[in-house]
Amino acid sequence: MDREAPDSGHTAPTGSRYRDIITEIDAMFDDELEEAVVGLKKSLDAQNTKLLMLIAEYDRRRISSTEYELSTTAWLKFRCRMSATEASGTVKTARALAEMPDIAGQAIAGNVVPSAVKLLARTRDAHSEQFAEDETMFADISTYLDPGDLRRAVSYWVQQVDYPSALDDVESLRRGRRFYFNQSYRGMWAATGDVDPESGHIISTALHSLTDPANLDGEDTRSAPQRNADALTDICQFFLNHNDSVETSGGEKPHITVTVDYRILSRELQRLPEIDGVAIDPETLRRLTCDAGIIPMVLGSGSEVLDVGRKTRTIPAAIRRALDQRDGGCTWKGCTAPASWTDAHHIVHWADGGETALHNLVLLCRRHHTATHEGKSPPDR
Numbered sequence: 292m293d294r295e296a297p298d299s300g301h302t303a304p305t306g307s308r309y310r311d312i313i314t315e316i317d318a319m320f321d322d323e324l325e326e327a328v329v330g331l332k333k334s335l336d337a338q339n340t341k342l343l344m345l346i347a348e349y350d351r352r353r354i355s356s357t358e359y360e361l362s363t364t365a366w367l368k369f370r371c372r373m374s375a376t377e378a379s380g381t382v383k384t385a386r387a388l389a390e391m392p393d394i395a396g397q398a399i400a401g402n403v404v405p406s407a408v409k410l411l412a413r414t415r416d417a418h419s420e421q422f423a424e425d426e427t428m429f430a431d432i433s434t435y436l437d438p439g440d441l442r443r444a445v446s447y448w449v450q451q452v453d454y455p456s457a458l459d460d461v462e463s464l465r466r467g468r469r470f471y472f473n474q475s476y477r478g479m480w481a482a483t484g485d486v487d488p489e490s491g492h493i494i495s496t497a498l499h500s501l502t503d504p505a506n507l508d509g510e511d512t513r514s515a516p517q518r519n520a521d522a523l524t525d526i527c528q529f530f531l532n533h534n535d536s537v538e539t540s541g542g543e544k545p546h547i548t549v550t551v552d553y554r555i556l557s558r559e560l561q562r563l564p565e566i567d568g569v570a571i572d573p574e575t576l577r578r579l580t581c582d583a584g585i586i587p588m589v590l591g592s593g594s595e596v597l598d599v600g601r602k603t604r605t606i607p608a609a610i611r612r613a614l615d616q617r618d619g620g621c622t623w624k625g626c627t628a629p630a631s632w633t634d635a636h637h638i639v640h641w642a643d644g645g646e647t648a649l650h651n652l653v654l655l656c657r658r659h660h661t662a663t664h665e666g667k668s669p670p671d672r
Contacts, residue, residue: 333401340388340398340408347385380409387412390419393430402434407441414445421452446563446570454561461563461572464488488569498522500631508658525657606635606647614654623659624669634660 319327346363349355355366367378388395394411397403411429415422422429425448433441450457470484486494501522502515513521563570606614614635621628633654639645655663 335401336404337399337401339405340395340401340403343381343385343388343408344395344399346381347389350382350385351389383416384409384412387415391415391422391426391430393426394433397430397434403430404438406438407433407436410438410442410445414449417456418449418452443565450561450563450570457563457570458572461570465572488571497526501525606652610647610649610652611635613649614652617649618654620654621656621659622653623655623662626656626659626669628656628659630654632656636660636663 316324346367350363355361355363359366361369364375364378364382367373367381368375371378373381388398388408391411394403394408398408411433414429415426429445432444436444446457449460465487468484468486468490470482470486472480472482474480498519502518507518511518563572565571615630618630618633620626620630621633633656635652636655637645637647638651638653645651659669
């Protein structure tokens with residue numbers, strides 16, 4: 292290790308090397324910098340493959356067992372400071388890669404990214420005989436498909452060669468769902484977990500409806516994670532404020548869009564339906580489509596109760612739908628927040644005798660709802 296000479300008064304060589312690299316980078320033209328990034332990434336991918344090949348040979352020779360009485364996984368944890376999960380996965384990938392010469396050849400040239408190597412290795416382990424027949428094809432497409440498209444291609448392939456296994460994989464995603472929500476000593480709450488494709492798409496759609504940058508105030512200085520946190524809070528607050536109609540959001544059920552071949556629904560085609568490019572259980576799709584359709588809305592009809600007087604301060608679904616139709620969004624002058632971002636505000640507060648009726652209600656976004664209760668008014672023009 293390089294060390295600073297005693298009493299030299301100079302920066303350690305490691306710091307000098309860092310400054311040299313920064314100076315070299317600063318001197319690059321834009322096209323040189325771009326090529327350097329792409330070239331180094333390709334080189335790193337190739338080196339990652341070489342590492343896997345070395346580990347595969349080390350494992351084949353059983354050196355760790357003979358010399359140290361350790362498995363290759365345990366040796367990697369000890370000598371290479373890998374976590375147990377990383378070490379185990381690396382050994383599995385290395386062993387599989389040793390049986391995939393076509394893919395290894397492309398990967399050692401830096402043409403296949405590490406995540407693709409891992410995906411193909413897992414696929415080969417699960418379907419070794421069928422994979423061997425199609426390895427040349429996978430070696431080709433893995434050089435130009437991005438990770439998401441390659442995952443979909445592998446999913447389609449597995450569905451054709453082993454449909455029951457593909458279905459079991461989808462069902463295992465559902466079984467693996469979990470969510471942890473705990474408060475730290477500082478009072479902050481930490482959330483971690485995994486959700487299946489259907490649940491994830493629902494959550495993502497709900498959050499995106501409140502965080503789409505195109506609909507945000509131009510002066511909004513919140514970071515994207517902060518907007519996500521605020522959106523989740525708003526969604527939960529809406530649920531609590533409307534717990535007499537928990538299945539509705541803004542007057543109708545939250546929904547997702549699924550495009551699917553009718554033959555899948557009718558079981559004529561062995562192909563899994565998808566949500567956002569991720570395969571889902573066919574029975575899940577059939578459950579989602581049980582109540583799918585277009586629901587017409589007629590305001591003011593005999594079946595729509597648009598005035599509940601003083602019975603309750605919460606806003607029934609019928610009145611909320613009518614408010615959305617009438618106001619279209621936040622009514623604060625100059626605000627363009629859509630109806631899905633708004634609360635229903637009593638002009639004359641319910642506690643002061645105001646009725647829960649259309650004539651006493653307006654839509655206000657959270658920011659302007661707060662401002663109204665603080666006594667502030669919109670600009671005159």
